[in-house]
Amino acid sequence: MGRHGNETRMKKIAITLLLALLLAASTATGEEATQVVLSFAGDCTLGSMKEYQGYASHFVTRIAELGFAHPFSGVSSLFATDDLTLVNLEGTFTNAKKSQDKAFVFKAPPAYAEILPLGSVEAVNIANNHINDFLKAGKEDTIAALEAHGILYSGEGLLAVYEVKGIKIGMTGYSYPHTNTLKKLEADIATLRAEGCDIIIFSMHAGTEEQYKANREQRNVAQGAIDLGVDVVVGHHPHVLQGIEVYENKPIFYSLGNFAFGGNINPKDWDTMVMQVVIEKDENGVRPVEMRIIPCLISGAEKASDFCPVIAEGDHADAILRKVQRYSTNVDESLFKTGVLRLTK
Numbered sequence: 001m002g003r004h005g006n007e008t009r010m011k012k013i014a015i016t017l018l019l020a021l022l023l024a025a026s027t028a029t030g031e032e033a034t035q036v037v038l039s040f041a042g043d044c045t046l047g048s049m050k051e052y053q054g055y056a057s058h059f060v061t062r063i064a065e066l067g068f069a070h071p072f073s074g075v076s077s078l079f080a081t082d083d084l085t086l087v088n089l090e091g092t093f094t095n096a097k098k099s100q101d102k103a104f105v106f107k108a109p110p111a112y113a114e115i116l117p118l119g120s121v122e123a124v125n126i127a128n129n130h131i132n133d134f135l136k137a138g139k140e141d142t143i144a145a146l147e148a149h150g151i152l153y154s155g156e157g158l159l160a161v162y163e164v165k166g167i168k169i170g171m172t173g174y175s176y177p178h179t180n181t182l183k184k185l186e187a188d189i190a191t192l193r194a195e196g197c198d199i200i201i202f203s204m205h206a207g208t209e210e211q212y213k214a215n216r217e218q219r220n221v222a223q224g225a226i227d228l229g230v231d232v233v234v235g236h237h238p239h240v241l242q243g244i245e246v247y248e249n250k251p252i253f254y255s256l257g258n259f260a261f262g263g264n265i266n267p268k269d270w271d272t273m274v275m276q277v278v279i280e281k282d283e284n285g286v287r288p289v290e291m292r293i294i295p296c297l298i299s300g301a302e303k304a305s306d307f308c309p310v311i312a313e314g315d316h317a318d319a320i321l322r323k324v325q326r327y328s329t330n331v332d333e334s335l336f337k338t339g340v341l342r343l344t345k
Helices: 003-026 059-066 073-079 110-118 135-148 181-194 216-228 314-326
Strands: 034-045 084-089 106-108 123-125 152-154 160-164 167-175 199-205 232-236 244-247 250-253 258-261 271-282 285-297 340-342
Touching: 034 073, 034 167, 034 232, 059 106, 059 110, 073 271, 084 199, 084 232, 110 135, 123 167, 135 152, 152 160, 152 167, 167 181, 167 271, 181 199, 181 216, 199 216, 216 232, 216 244, 216 250, 250 271, 250 285, 271 314, 285 314
Parallel strands: 034 084, 034 258, 084 123, 123 152, 167 199, 199 232, 232 250
Antiparallel strands: 034 271, 160 167, 244 250, 271 285, 285 340
């Protein structure tokens, strides 16, 4: 497809998104419906590996120069205009020196937590394999930094509730979940429902690194979570994009890939995406009614990442959509042509 063809396609997607927003604003099904937009992105490592602290090209040093607003500035049109943004926080905010004895440990000073509110990120998942990189002290420092900046956090038994426009959204998450984890998740769901949550989001840190196809365990856990009452499953950990599934009319995103990623200045795969879910509340209840896919790149720079994700355009946007479609199941192909899919009629 030529440049002009790509421009036309991107314009069509933009028009479709605009029409979807206008439709949402004018929906009339008895009482006027209330809608909120939730945005989800993948692995956000807002720090550097311990041995690279102070290197000119790495995250902590570069962001000290570019400013804390830099990492999410390329997607501000998405995060600043939605009602909730949730990402996976893949690292720590700490000055602790003692770390786990493993190949990759990530940290930034606690002040770097300000990146999140400046980027219009309201909530993070901390159920992953890096929250304990700097042991108990590092985790406690990270939680304290998040609290100091008003960021909600959830994972491994910690629950979060966010209310917007009269809709309560509950969040939970687990790292390397398996089918036995569903018992813990069932208890979390019961607690969140008892607190009045209308929608429950499950962050699932699972899968095999650098594998584009979700494995059977991921599918069993994700589908099992929805069977228990979860409304949206958000996956991460493989560090590459995986497919999407619609199960029981609920969206599953198996892996959103890297996003604002300080873990590597030049990872093998720069493709990523933001997934948005529209939640609607009317006389029939509260439910997901639409999802949107926005292809992105982890950086608009060349060769070395500047740690600022941007919205993809043209051929690259088309290629990302085709990649995700290749690994998706039970999803109408219109999502990958228009960027929008209605979940209910």
